[in-house]
Amino acid sequence: xxxxxxxxxxxxxxxxxxxxxxxxxxxxxxxxxxxxxxxxxxxxxxxxxxxxxxxxxxxxxxxxxxxxxxxxxxxxxxxxxxxxxxxxxxxxxxxxxxxxxxxxxxxxxxxxxxxxxxxxxxxxxxxxxxxxxxxxxxxxxxxxxxxxxxxxxxxxxxxxxxx
Amino acid sequence: xxxxxxxxxxxxxxxxxxxxxxxxxxxxxxxxxxxxxxxxxxxxxxxxxxxxxxxxxxxxxxxxxxxxxxxxxxxxxxxxxxxxxxxxxxxxxxxxxxxxxxxxxxxxxxxxxxxxxxxxxxxxxxxxxxxxxxxxxxxxxxxxxxxx
Numbered sequence: 001x002x003x004x005x006x007x008x009x010x011x012x013x014x015x016x017x018x019x020x021x022x023x024x025x026x027x028x029x030x031x032x033x034x035x036x037x038x039x040x041x042x043x044x045x046x047x048x049x050x051x052x053x054x055x056x057x058x059x060x061x062x063x064x065x066x067x068x069x070x071x072x073x074x075x076x077x078x079x080x081x082x083x084x085x086x087x088x089x090x091x092x093x094x095x096x097x098x099x100x101x102x103x104x105x106x107x108x109x110x111x112x113x114x115x116x117x118x119x120x121x122x123x124x125x126x127x128x129x130x131x132x133x134x135x136x137x138x139x140x141x142x143x144x145x146x147x148x149x150x151x152x153x154x155x156x157x158x159x160x161x162x163x
Numbered sequence: 164x165x166x167x168x169x170x171x172x173x174x175x176x177x178x179x180x181x182x183x184x185x186x187x188x189x190x191x192x193x194x195x196x197x198x199x200x201x202x203x204x205x206x207x208x209x210x211x212x213x214x215x216x217x218x219x220x221x222x223x224x225x226x227x228x229x230x231x232x233x234x235x236x237x238x239x240x241x242x243x244x245x246x247x248x249x250x251x252x253x254x255x256x257x258x259x260x261x262x263x264x265x266x267x268x269x270x271x272x273x274x275x276x277x278x279x280x281x282x283x284x285x286x287x288x289x290x291x292x293x294x295x296x297x298x299x300x301x302x303x304x305x306x307x308x309x310x311x
Contacts, residue, residue, distance in 0.1 A: 003298070006237075007236045007237050007240050007294075008237075008240070009237070010234040010236065010237020010238070010240070011237045011238075011240040011241045011244070013234070013237065014221060014224050014225050014228065014234065014237055014238060014241050015221055015241065017220075017224055018217055018218075018220040018221035018223075018224050018225075019217050019220075019221075021220045021224070022216045022217040022219075022220040023216075025190070025220070026193060026216045029193060029194075029216065030216070033209075033212055038194065038197070038208065038212060039208055040208070041198070042194040042195070042197045042198040042201065042211075042212070122198070122201055122202055122204075125198075126202075
C-alpha cells in the first residue's frame with residue numbers, strides 16, 4: 001500500500017473511531033434529540049428556568065393585553081423596516097456587550113417576549129439566555145418570529161425610534 | 164519545514180495537547196458547542212448537533228494519537244484537515260460580517276476573527292511539519308535519522 005494511502009486510511013479510522021465513541025458516550029443525548037428535544041434551540045430548560053417557547057397566538061395575546069414587554073433581537077436595519085409596535089430593539093450580538101439601561105430598568109419579575117426574524121433564527125435564543133443571566137424571571141421566545149407576525153397581518157411599526 | 168527529531172516531538176506534544184484540550188472542553192458542554200456551530204448559520208439544527216457530538220472526539224483522538232505516537236501521520240492529516248476547514252470557515256464568517264463566538268475552546272469567549280485565523284495558521288504549520296517529515300524523522304523506535 002502506498003504511504004499516502006496508508007495515512008489516509010489512518011485518518012479515516014480516527015474519524016470512524018471518533019464517531020463510535022461519540023455515539024456511545026452521548027447515547028442519552030442522541031435519544032433526547034431523537035425524541036424532538038433541541039429541535040429549535042440547544043438550551044436545556046433546566047439550565048435556563050424561566051425561558052419558555054411560545055406560539056404567535058400566545059405572543060399576540062401578551063402584546064394585546066400589555067402583559068409583556070416585547071424585545072426584538074434582530075439587527076437594527078431589520079427592526080427599522082418593521083417591528084411589533086412597542087417592541088424594544090436589542091440586537092442579539094449587542095446583548096453580549098451592555099444591555100440598555102432602559103431594558104435593565106424593567107422589573108425582573110415582569111414578562112418579556114423575545115423574537116427574531118423567524119424560521120430557525122437563533123438570535124432570540126441567544127438574547128433570552130443573556131436576559132436570563134441578567135436575572136429576568138419570565139422570558140418567552142416567540143418562535144415564529146417576525147415572519148409569522150407579518151404573515152398573520154398583525155399591526156406593524158416602522159422606524160428606529162426606540163420606545 | 165522542520166526536520167529536527169526533538170523539535171518535531173515538541174510540535175507533536177504541543178499540537179496534540181491543544182487538540183486534546185479543545186476536544187475535552189467541548190465534550191463537557193456538547194449543547195453549548197452545538198449552539199456555537201449553529202450560530203455560524205451554515206448548517207441546520209440536526210447537523211449542528213451531530214457535528215458537536217462527534218467533532219470533539221475526533222479532536223481528542225487525533226491529539227492523543229499524535230502525542231502517543233500512534234498513527235502519527237494519520238493523526239496529523241486529520242488535524243491539518245480540520246485546521247484548513249477552520250481557517251476557511253473563519254474567513255467566510257468574517258466575509259459575511261457575522262459577529263459570533265468561534266467556539267474554538269468551548270466556553271472561552273473568542274470572536275471568530277483574524278486572531279483565530281493566525282492561531283490556526285500557526286497550528287497548521289506544526290501539523291504540516293509532522294505530516295511532511297520523512298518517516299524516519301518521526302519514527303522513534305528506529306533511532307536517529309541518518310544524516311545527509
